[in-house]
Amino acid sequence: MRPAMKPLKPLDEALRDLLLQAAPLQGQDTVTTFDADGRVLAQSCVSALQVPPQDNSSMDGYAVRCADVTAAGVVLPVSQRIAAGSAGDPLLPGTAARIFTGAPVPAGADAILMQEDCEVLAAAAAEDGLGSVRINAVPQAGQWIRSAGEDITRGAVVLSAGTRLTPAELGLAASIGQHQLQVARRPRVALFSTGDELVMPGEVPPEQMRPGAIYNSNRFFLRAMLLRLGCEVTDFGIVPDRREATIEALRAAGAEHDLILTSGGVSVGEEDHIKPAVESLGRLDLWQIAMKPGKPFAYGQIPREVGTAHFMGLPGNPVSSFLTFALLVRPFVLRLQGVTKVAPQSTAARADFTWPKADKRREFLRVRHNAAGGLDLFHNQSSGVLTSAAWGDGVVDNPAGQTIGPGDTVRFIAFSELLA
Template identity: 45%
Template sequence: MAQLTDDCFAGGGPLMPLDEALDRLLGRLVTVTGVEPVPLTRAGDRILAEPVVAPIDVPRHDNSAVDGYAVYFEDLNANAETRLPVNGRAAAGHPLGRPARRGEAIRIFTGAAMPLGAATEPDSAGPDTVMMQEDCRLEGDVVIIRPGIKRGANRRLAGEDVRAGRTILEAGTRLRPQEVGLAASIGLTTLPVSQPLRVALFSTGDELVEPGMPLETGAIYDSNRYTLAAMLSQLGAAVTDLGILPDRREVVRLSLAVAAQEHDLLITSGGVSVGEEDHVKAAVEALGNLHFWRLAIKPGRPIAFGQIMSEDRPVPFIGLPGNPVAVMVTFLRIARPMVLRLMGAKDLAPPLFRVRAAFEHKKKKDRREWVRARLVPDSAGDLAAQKFPRDGAGILSSMVESDGLVELPEDTTHLAPGSMVDFLPFNEVR
């Protein structure tokens, strides 16, 4: 397990472009989680810790891609029908069991190993071509093959999918069903993956109330902690919910100090500023260091990064904005890649897709901006991004009713309908 440098999150100051901020942050982060083997049945969405090298070819043998007849290509008449006796049968899992001879056809089924040839045959490799049964006629024990088939037709080669000795999965890969299946195809039963990142999640503020409790005047239910916990769990992190901390500096300081002893990352939303009732800043600084990054983004601008010293290791701290929309956006574009990097992932940026905008929008120059949008069919039947009608940073329902975010770069000041834009779908950032 590697450790972070004590100046990892230094870098506040004037408004900073998003890409520069991410380069600074991600360039200094290292993997902090250990490695554990897990069975394939539990490997989905985990991050592969070590490369996987194939010990075998897949498939192991040349095999038939269709139901038909395996023949030597040299036995076929290029200009007329060929008549060959059918001697033997090969099915998937049940090979012919003897060398195939020149001048005969072998009844073969999809997935069956291609028969080998006898050592005494001119072509000891065996039949090299399969004629589909639909393109043949059978008269008793003789198959009639029409001309025109190419050498090697309908034969799948050994190693066509995977070659022995080849690295088929890179370290840092987040395992999808297809990667898990590929590991199974080479005979593996377990995979070495990064241990879940241990994340402590908390909120502060006397105005916050747990859902289900009575709501007094001036109080609000704490939704951000639940949003963040769900997004962290989707990434494979092990989340500890520390609940709502009261606005008492010593309670906050002690809670952070205890949490840092058993966690790899601490995250909060809101409550990190310079006001006299914002005790998180003072608590973090008393235990380590804290830096405010003023990013050229909307929504989200002020974000805090720091470290809390726990024994001999610094534990990173992320203070996200308090508005529900801002906390989701900054998590998706800033905190999410940091979490993935700490767990050893290699693909950190969320996927963006090009779509056509079905709205007009004006924004400030030199600022990255995200607009909530739904994908709707346009007049040509293609999908276009339609802006959500309300854009307040506190309207969490807008994230529910949107399909994703239109990401507008710093140099854009006016977006005209019909322009191509980058779109970040929510269902692609699990």
């Protein structure tokens, strides 16, 4: 009598269990703010100053006292000229100060008039070269003034530990004087493929491929995705379909790496050696995930001299490997670096297609936006058709048991989210 099949593991449950194992890596790097794009902050950035440091003008124009301009047409002598990077004198009552964008507002002034609302009168003829100005609008107190500290207050946590740095965050760090940042060290990842059918592009021309051979596409997109996540990747190549070779590759990879990532060989066939090889060195959980494509997935740990190396085995079909990486490996790798928010953001979108047959698994359908703002479906949703991922701009996250008709609202996850 055949043993009963284990129930499929829900994707959310699998991700939860994975993240429980993803303790942030020990160790930090100090990098210049110039070189920190994509890295993850290990220490929060606290501002030692306020930004802006003092009230400043957001326009080229004239600084005035509102009490001196109660009606349009008032003429005031220009008492000083204040450029960005210089500090003016207190504004004398009954005068205006020529001021430029970013310049500190002089004491006593409480409004800025845009130069378009002002008319210069006889500046060249004036003895001091400043002349006078006619104010053609009545100012409101505080207009066109950036208040000191309106962006950042002294002592504020500007960027929290666990933040994945983007160009905007780098500029923000620089604005409070941070020329160096403490960031999480890069995860060290060993990558290899299994399968005697695999051939590397460039080794054999297409016309000379032996029967049953295929080019190894997974190795290319997995490496690229790991690099985008800030990993240091060691490529162990293609490991032959032999148990001894698989064990030796795992032992070597586990000694120096935080994570071992493989594709192929995670089923239970006679030529699938990953499971017994990992179990001979450590422990392995072989999961059947309730997602389509991408059912077979493995997680385990291999002890090393200090600590353990994580192991993840992805299915061999390229779309299955692509999506299990995006939905399971990517959050895990980010969590290793201390990132707390690892879930991709989804949006509601309109389906302009029909998906008439519901599946018992949660499906990820490759789609792209059309000119009308809806989603078109790639015609072939097979797990082996990598063209669907190159053609699409995202996936529809379709719940189990759900059909889709034209006009239905669906949950869309952009590839820009899954590949960031």
